[in-house]
Amino acid sequence: MGKTKKLIELDNKTIEILEKQAKLQKRSLKNYIEYTLEDTAIRYSEPSEAYKKMMDDMIHRDDKGELKTYTWDEIKAQYGR
Structure with missing residues (x-):
């Protein structure tokens, strides 16, 4: 499957919350956001x-x-x- 880059803008509070969650899962912020979005997309799929x-x-x-x-x-x- 191909990959596409997208630029997203999030407020500082959101980034702070996501960074904490990423650390809890021993993931980088980028990896955590990608994982979360892919997991959500799979749940929405048919x-x-x-x-x-x-x-x-x-x-x-x-x-x-x-x-x-x-x-x-x-x-x-x-x-x-």
Whole structure:
């Protein structure tokens, strides 16, 4: 995938906050901003075709009554928690 450079302007308070967060993650400010923006973009992107197909199958199985679901209490009881 190609890369594009963009110039952004942020106020000093924002930079200060982001620098603190970057240090907590042991990242440079530049790396932290790039990572955060890429992570956000991925969350906004459309699900993959494989995921959509899997979810359509799950919905179809649920509609036909073939899908067994468990409550959280049932799962905890089964594993002794």
